[in-house]
Amino acid sequence: MSAWTKPEAGPTLLFTPGSSWVHAANPLTKLAVMLWAVSAAVILPTAGTAFLILGGVALAFSIGVGRPVVERLALTLTPLAIALFVVHGMLIGRPELVLFGHIAVSPRGLADAAGILARIAAVLTASLLFVTTTHPADMLKSLDARGVSPGLSYLIASPLLLLAPLTSRAKDIRDAQRARGLDLTGSWKARITALPALFIPLITLALTDLDHRALVLTSRAFRARKQRTVIDPPLDSRRQMWLRRGVITIAVLQLGLVRLWH
Amino acid sequence: MALIEVEDLSFRYPGTEQLVLDRISVAFAEGERVAVLAANGGGKTTFARWLAGLLPEGILRAERGHVRMHGRSWPDWTAAERAAAVQYVGQVPSQQLSGAAFTVAEEIAFGPSNLALPIPEVRARVAESLAICNLEQLAKRDPFTLSGGEQQRLSIAAALAMRPRILVLDEPTSNLDPASRDAFIEQLAALPAALTVVVCEVALRPCLALAQRFLFLHEGHIIADGAPADVLSHPACVAIFGMTGVARAAADVRERGCWPLGLELPLTLEAGLRSFRTAERALGR
Numbered sequence: 001m002s003a004w005t006k007p008e009a010g011p012t013l014l015f016t017p018g019s020s021w022v023h024a025a026n027p028l029t030k031l032a033v034m035l036w037a038v039s040a041a042v043i044l045p046t047a048g049t050a051f052l053i054l055g056g057v058a059l060a061f062s063i064g065v066g067r068p069v070v071e072r073l074a075l076t077l078t079p080l081a082i083a084l085f086v087v088h089g090m091l092i093g094r095p096e097l098v099l100f101g102h103i104a105v106s107p108r109g110l111a112d113a114a115g116i117l118a119r120i121a122a123v124l125t126a127s128l129l130f131v132t133t134t135h136p137a138d139m140l141k142s143l144d145a146r147g148v149s150p151g152l153s154y155l156i157a158s159p160l161l162l163l164a165p166l167t168s169r170a171k172d173i174r175d176a177q178r179a180r181g182l183d184l185t186g187s188w189k190a191r192i193t194a195l196p197a198l199f200i201p202l203i204t205l206a207l208t209d210l211d212h213r214a215l216v217l218t219s220r221a222f223r224a225r226k227q228r229t230v231i232d233p234p235l236d237s238r239r240q241m242w243l244r245r246g247v248i249t250i251a252v253l254q255l256g257l258v259r260l261w262h
Numbered sequence: 263m264a265l266i267e268v269e270d271l272s273f274r275y276p277g278t279e280q281l282v283l284d285r286i287s288v289a290f291a292e293g294e295r296v297a298v299l300a301a302n303g304g305g306k307t308t309f310a311r312w313l314a315g316l317l318p319e320g321i322l323r324a325e326r327g328h329v330r331m332h333g334r335s336w337p338d339w340t341a342a343e344r345a346a347a348v349q350y351v352g353q354v355p356s357q358q359l360s361g362a363a364f365t366v367a368e369e370i371a372f373g374p375s376n377l378a379l380p381i382p383e384v385r386a387r388v389a390e391s392l393a394i395c396n397l398e399q400l401a402k403r404d405p406f407t408l409s410g411g412e413q414q415r416l417s418i419a420a421a422l423a424m425r426p427r428i429l430v431l432d433e434p435t436s437n438l439d440p441a442s443r444d445a446f447i448e449q450l451a452a453l454p455a456a457l458t459v460v461v462c463e464v465a466l467r468p469c470l471a472l473a474q475r476f477l478f479l480h481e482g483h484i485i486a487d488g489a490p491a492d493v494l495s496h497p498a499c500v501a502i503f504g505m506t507g508v509a510r511a512a513a514d515v516r517e518r519g520c521w522p523l524g525l526e527l528p529l530t531l532e533a534g535l536r537s538f539r540t541a542e543r544a545l546g547r
Contacts, residue, residue, distance in 0.1 A: 154361075219421075229379055229380070
């Protein structure tokens with residue numbers, strides 16, 4: 001990536017700049033390995049999935065993205081873990097129950113909850129490793145370089161890019177509606193009643209934006225050619241290409257083998 | 263010789279009765295700087311979009327009249343040809359961004375890359391546009407974090423990177439604060455001389471700074487076309503823009519001492535006032 005196109009990490013991106021071998025790997029290779037990890041999380045037993053998570057977290061620390069990965073994992077998984085353990089351990093009726101004081105808990109339910117949580121955590125760890133080491137711009141360039149349709153690349157890029165302006169607009173609408181007397185600090189009922197006054201203008205403005213965005217894209221010859229020029233695409237090699245093919249083959253085979261086994 | 267010609271163009275939006283553009287015929291020469299003045303709702307945006315060939319193809323084919331460049335009507339151009347020939351910059355700065363670029367440089371490179379130009383050509387165009395619009399220091403910034411004025415300069419830079427023959431600006435300063443507006447207007451002076459620029463505006467200041475020729479669009483018709491002073495002193499123009507606009511224009515000219523392009527200006531505050539009174543009498547107020 002040359003100096004003039006090297007983007008700064010934006011506030012809405014999880015990307016953490018670095019110079020590790022994972023950062024340097026081609027985004028498509030990382031995506032393939034991530035897909036393999038997801039498929040492994042689906043078929044492995046809970047203990048195996050736990051190893052996958054630990055391996056992922058250890059790798060994250062060794063390449064300098066440990067903190068953002070662990071922070072996001074904790075933020076996402078904590079409420080999920082509580083909900084899963086409550087639902088599976090206490091609310092779903094099961095034959096064998098163990099009493100902890102006044103609370104009856106199902107060990108089988110807890111094991112199920114742990115299994116589900118481990119799978120989600122493994123998928124999340126793999127995804128976080130991917131997004132913290134891959135700038136979306138590099139991902140798009142890799143797709144463009146592989147001849148993927150510009151329309152598909154745009155579908156991937158635009159939500160990441162438009163998130164910040166949309167958030168800012170949502171705050172503006174909230175402030176404007178508050179200034180007109182909309183109560184957002186009262187009871188839950190009042191807050192839910194206020195939601196249409198916030199969402200309707202946001203959606204209307206987003207649709208107006210779409211019209212303008214379409215004009216800009218037409219004006220800049222978007223999709224006028226089948227392929228775009230790619231400046232400074234991320235490095236790729238035959239070795240990485242074969243690695244990708246191998247990893248995707250294993251991912252598909254392991255899923256297929258499990259289906260056959262069952 | 264005309265570069266682009268609007269021939270007998272009439273247009274009404276689907277489901278409406280009133281014509282937004284009514285039998286308009288006008289031509290623009292290469293390198294000409296033209297201001298299209300109209301009040302709010304006067305058809306500026308519709309005219310600008312027609313001129314840039316940006317309305318849906320069904321509309322471009324179905325309506326009466328044509329916009330022709332080099333003798334070919336817009337529907338006969340491919341999307342790539344049209345994008346390389348004409349560029350459009352609209353009113354709201356943040357809405358002029360493609361939504362596909364993570365940096366200012368990438369935003370500028372977006373159009374040339376879509377044309378599948380060779381890498382050195384894309385790089386050269388980006389460097390040139392950054393320089394013209396004074397954006398070199400911002401090349402690595404996220405376009406959505408720029409101020410409105412910077413975003414509007416970026417829109418111009420992205421348009422220039424397509425190397426168009428015509429640049430259509432639709433109220434480019436209407437969403438800018440006074441300081442950003444002034445900086446943007448100064449920037450317009452740096453546009454390449456061969457570029458035909460059509461600025462559709464309700465504000466006089468950018469028109470005075472940029473254009474040698476004014477058109478006044480009212481109720482779908484062009485009712486005045488000529489030197490800025492002649493159009494500004496047209497009774498209908500004075501009546502619609504009011505004394506404030508004309509006085510401000512005259513004050514602008516007094517401040518500068520001459521038109522931006524060195525032309526003598528026969529318009530004074532007193533002349534503007536006389537025209538306004540004439541218009542008032544004509545309108546029976």
